[in-house]
Amino acid sequence: MKVALIGLGSVGRGVLEMIAKKDLGLTVTGIADSKSGCMDASGIDIVQVLAEKRKNGICGDRTISAQDIIKNADYDALIEVTPTNALSGEPAIGYIRAAIARKKHVVTSNKGPVALAYKELSTMAAKKGVMLRYEATVGGAIPIMHTLEHGLCGNQILAVYGVLNGTCNYILTRMAAEGLTYEQALMEAREMGYAEADPTYDVKGIDAAIKLVILANTIWGNGVKLGDVDLTGIDLLTPDALRLAEDEGCTIRLIAEAIPEKHLLRVSPKIIDKNHPLVVEGTLNALTLETDMAKEITLIGKGAGSVETASAIIGDLLYIRDRYGKCA
Amino acid sequence: MKVALIGLGSVGRGVLEMIAKKDLGLTVTGIADSKSGCMDASGIDIVQVLAEKRKNGICGDRTISAQDIIKNADYDALIEVTPTNALSGEPAIGYIRAAIARKKHVVTSNKGPVALAYKELSTMAAKKGVMLRYEATVGGAIPIMHTLEHGLCGNQILAVYGVLNGTCNYILTRMAAEGLTYEQALMEAREMGYAEADPTYDVKGIDAAIKLVILANTIWGNGVKLGDVDLTGIDLLTPDALRLAEDEGCTIRLIAEAIPEKHLLRVSPKIIDKNHPLVVEGTLNALTLETDMAKEITLIGKGAGSVETASAIIGDLLYIRDRYGKCA
Numbered sequence: 001m002k003v004a005l006i007g008l009g010s011v012g013r014g015v016l017e018m019i020a021k022k023d024l025g026l027t028v029t030g031i032a033d034s035k036s037g038c039m040d041a042s043g044i045d046i047v048q049v050l051a052e053k054r055k056n057g058i059c060g061d062r063t064i065s066a067q068d069i070i071k072n073a074d075y076d077a078l079i080e081v082t083p084t085n086a087l088s089g090e091p092a093i094g095y096i097r098a099a100i101a102r103k104k105h106v107v108t109s110n111k112g113p114v115a116l117a118y119k120e121l122s123t124m125a126a127k128k129g130v131m132l133r134y135e136a137t138v139g140g141a142i143p144i145m146h147t148l149e150h151g152l153c154g155n156q157i158l159a160v161y162g163v164l165n166g167t168c169n170y171i172l173t174r175m176a177a178e179g180l181t182y183e184q185a186l187m188e189a190r191e192m193g194y195a196e197a198d199p200t201y202d203v204k205g206i207d208a209a210i211k212l213v214i215l216a217n218t219i220w221g222n223g224v225k226l227g228d229v230d231l232t233g234i235d236l237l238t239p240d241a242l243r244l245a246e247d248e249g250c251t252i253r254l255i256a257e258a259i260p261e262k263h264l265l266r267v268s269p270k271i272i273d274k275n276h277p278l279v280v281e282g283t284l285n286a287l288t289l290e291t292d293m294a295k296e297i298t299l300i301g302k303g304a305g306s307v308e309t310a311s312a313i314i315g316d317l318l319y320i321r322d323r324y325g326k327c328a
Numbered sequence: 329m330k331v332a333l334i335g336l337g338s339v340g341r342g343v344l345e346m347i348a349k350k351d352l353g354l355t356v357t358g359i360a361d362s363k364s365g366c367m368d369a370s371g372i373d374i375v376q377v378l379a380e381k382r383k384n385g386i387c388g389d390r391t392i393s394a395q396d397i398i399k400n401a402d403y404d405a406l407i408e409v410t411p412t413n414a415l416s417g418e419p420a421i422g423y424i425r426a427a428i429a430r431k432k433h434v435v436t437s438n439k440g441p442v443a444l445a446y447k448e449l450s451t452m453a454a455k456k457g458v459m460l461r462y463e464a465t466v467g468g469a470i471p472i473m474h475t476l477e478h479g480l481c482g483n484q485i486l487a488v489y490g491v492l493n494g495t496c497n498y499i500l501t502r503m504a505a506e507g508l509t510y511e512q513a514l515m516e517a518r519e520m521g522y523a524e525a526d527p528t529y530d531v532k533g534i535d536a537a538i539k540l541v542i543l544a545n546t547i548w549g550n551g552v553k554l555g556d557v558d559l560t561g562i563d564l565l566t567p568d569a570l571r572l573a574e575d576e577g578c579t580i581r582l583i584a585e586a587i588p589e590k591h592l593l594r595v596s597p598k599i600i601d602k603n604h605p606l607v608v609e610g611t612l613n614a615l616t617l618e619t620d621m622a623k624e625i626t627l628i629g630k631g632a633g634s635v636e637t638a639s640a641i642i643g644d645l646l647y648i649r650d651r652y653g654k655c656a
Contacts, residue, residue, distance in 0.1 A: 018621060141622035141625065143478070143480060146474065147471055147475065147479060149478075150478055151479075153650075154346075154645075277605070277608060280605060284605075293469070293635050293636065294470075295469060295630050296629065298626075299627055299628075300628070301622060302622070302624075308622055310621055311621035314482040315480065315481045319478055
């Protein structure tokens with residue numbers, strides 16, 4: 001299967017490294033970052049492109065844009081891994097639209113398009129007979145979408161509860177373990193590279209809320225939006241609140257929860273029993289799916305990371321290949 | 329899709345109840361228990377058969393056997409849910425062989441055939457162009473096989489670690505929480521219906537070892553057998569051992585682990601950090617898959633139960649239908 005990749009940040013580089021390293025049967029025929037691009041229908045030398053990117057910060061010809069690759073390269077599936085723009089979803093929405101218009105499958109790790117334009121893009125993909133897959137948008141390496149699609153097929157999903165932001169979970173873990181203040185734990189998270197210079201999206205719960213919107217739309221197709229999420233961050237939490245929870249054998253986690261029957265769509269710090277499977281440590285993510293037959297299924301794993309996210313993207317690509325290959 | 333079902337214990341009844349209750353597009357054309365059977369190519373009245381089973385202990389005509397159903401009924405997939413015979417795998421191996429010979433898909437919850445005759449049966453299924461699926465054999469409702477097959481596709485699985493026996497986990501949880509002796513906790517587990525009158529298979533680790541063998545053969549195709557598993561049960565554990573572990577912030581769990589690189593295939597009580605995702609409470613099951621890209625992914629859920637196991641079986645059936653339907 002031929003693939004083109006747009007976006008050469010940590011995730012894009014991780015995907016290319018894994019394709020170069022593993023014998024997955026994937027040929028890369030187009031690559032673009034924000035400044036340059038390259039294409040070769042017979043297969044690009046990935047190792048050379050990654051070296052060029054490291055050395056000169058570009059991946060090819062400065063006159064070739066992402067849109068050029070999407071519109072002209074010879075590929076079966078587009079890997080869209082540009083940074084998330086949570087306000088407009090652009091330019092990624094345009095990229096994905098252009099690829100689907102050419103009847104190309106799309107695999108993305110970009111939360112913007114899926115949170116903001118899920119209905120339009122998934123309807124368009126269905127019409128064109130291609131797949132739009134986005135396992136990497138929620139829970140990093142954890143195969144949540146595959147579990148919903150296959151593992152729990154036949155089940156009615158009644159509710160979801162998740163720890164979907166590793167930065168917040170790290171801060172809460174450190175506050176509980178060491179009695180740190182929020183500010184101290186945030187500083188530590190920054191030093192460890194787990195928090196951005198501006199941590200607003202993470203600590204205010206916005207990142208978790210975007211993921212919750214993606215989950216809800218995937219499961220229930222209910223067209224919810226970021227503005228529908230009842231949102232409370234962790235930035236006002238005190239060490240005292242955590243200590244009180246710990247005294248009761250509990251702890252506090254930033255939980256994203258959706259229960260359609262109760263019209264509940266919320267991200268907020270919640271007191272949970274320490275023995276609950278959702279109580280994970282550090283930057284881990286966790287998601288509990290409450291279903292009618294399987295009851296509660298919890299999935300735990302790394303919510304971020306270059307190679308970890310590549311795992312989700314490659315799983316999507318191989319699924320497309322397997323699915324369409326077997327039927328062809 | 330037409331299905332025939334062999335075995336009307338708790339799992340078989342759960343599957344039929346869910347097929348009757350949900351609109352899954354599955355028509356049941358044959359049913360057999362150990363004493364009787366019924367078939368109808370246009371669809372059996374499931375509710376009536378379940379009522380008959382409850383009232384008279386049979387499901388139809390005493391002159392119709394399971395083999396009659398398998399050989400003569402009109403079905404696409406056989407649901408084989410007879411009790412596990414861990415020594416011979418029979419009569420289930422014979423049932424599955426007969427169905428595959430007729431080019432019928434097979435879905436089973438029966439550990440015997442998969443642990444003892446995996447290579448023969450899976451090779452035969454591949455030759456005949458049908459699927460042999462057994463999600464329900466390991467971890468009950470937890471979609472482990474689907475996760476290996478799809479969610480983590482492209483990953484190399486380096487090791488597996490699991491809590492695969494709910495009875496042992498319940499006993500260990502109660503010993504740790506209440507300081508009970510092994511005998512006291514076992515008695516409680518019996519009263520709760522979590523342990524058999526003869527708990528040997530569970531507490532000696534045999535049940536967990538059979539599941540480990542199924543996992544290892546599925547993942548690595550390495551042909552390991554029950555006799556290859558280094559086995560220690562929980563029946564000699566003392567409350568003192570648990571107390572010592574607890575003093576260090578740890579606890580003890582019966583862990584099934586396979587690490588091919590270290591030639592390790594073992595079921596034994598292990599001391600684990602209480603914060604480790606594998607440390608689940610009560611009768612829950614949990615499995616950690618260690619992979620090259622996604623790193624550690626842990627799955628937690630109910631390891632047993634009528635409807636919970638039905639969830640896994642129905643997931644397998646719908647996967648077969650979806651897969652073959654889409655390609656047809």
